[in-house]
Amino acid sequence: MQATVKWVDGVMFLGESGSGHSVVMDGAADHGGRNMGVRPMEMILLGLGGCASFDVISILKKARQPVTDCRVELEAERADGVPSPFTKIHLRFVVTGRGLKEVQVKRAVELSATKYCSASVMLEAANVALSHSYEVVEAQ
Numbered sequence: 001m002q003a004t005v006k007w008v009d010g011v012m013f014l015g016e017s018g019s020g021h022s023v024v025m026d027g028a029a030d031h032g033g034r035n036m037g038v039r040p041m042e043m044i045l046l047g048l049g050g051c052a053s054f055d056v057i058s059i060l061k062k063a064r065q066p067v068t069d070c071r072v073e074l075e076a077e078r079a080d081g082v083p084s085p086f087t088k089i090h091l092r093f094v095v096t097g098r099g100l101k102e103v104q105v106k107r108a109v110e111l112s113a114t115k116y117c118s119a120s121v122m123l124e125a126a127n128v129a130l131s132h133s134y135e136v137v138e139a140q
Contacts (some may be wrong), residue, residue, distance in 0.1 A: 012036060015043075041078070044119075045089070049074050051119040052091055055112035056105075060095070063104050068139045069096035086128045093134040102136050109134045 002018035011027035012034065025040050027033030038046070049072045060067045070093065077088040091113075095105050113120055113132050124130055 010034065013040075041086070044086070045074050045076055048089065048117075048119040048123065049091065052112045052117045053093075055116040056093060056095070056108045059108035059111055059116075060097075060100075060104060063108070065097060065100050065104050066139075067095060067097040067100060069137075070094070085126065086123065088129045088131070089123065090131045090133070093132070094137060095134060096137040096139050098139045100136050100138075105134050105136050 003015060005013050005015045005025075008014055008024075011032045013025045014022060015025060016022045023043070024037030025043065026035060026037035027039065028035055053070055053072050056072075057067065057070055060070075073092045073094070075090045075092075076086050078084040079087050093105070093109055095108075109132050113130065120130055
């Protein structure tokens with residue numbers, strides 16, 4: 001896997017993934033930015049949410065669950081000072097479908113957390129306390 005990050009100006013950077021997709025990262029005004037992009041630490045949080053959601057959806061589809069929507073709400077705490085790494089992250093999955101089996105949703109979230117999500121494994125190895133919860137919503 002490869003990526004390139006190029007400085008634009010101030011504290012704005014353009015990241016390009018090896019697959020050719022780009023993202024703008026920028027800081028808040030009090031850090032010299034213009035607030036025109038995602039913060040780098042937000043990118044890590046978004047990456048975790050994307051990785052975990054990818055797993056949950058894949059597991060539910062393999063279990064032939066009629067999932068129609070899935071979102072994960074992430075809340076993170078960071079250490080005071082510099083650097084300020086994540087110390088705690090909670091992932092709350094809201095999974096919608098028609099007749100979803102709660103046991104399957106629970107299993108998908110657990111398997112993602114403990115076995116499949118590379119981002120989760122990496123963050124836990126860095127002593128970030130990860131926790132997970134889920135809600136099953138019946139589709140209209």
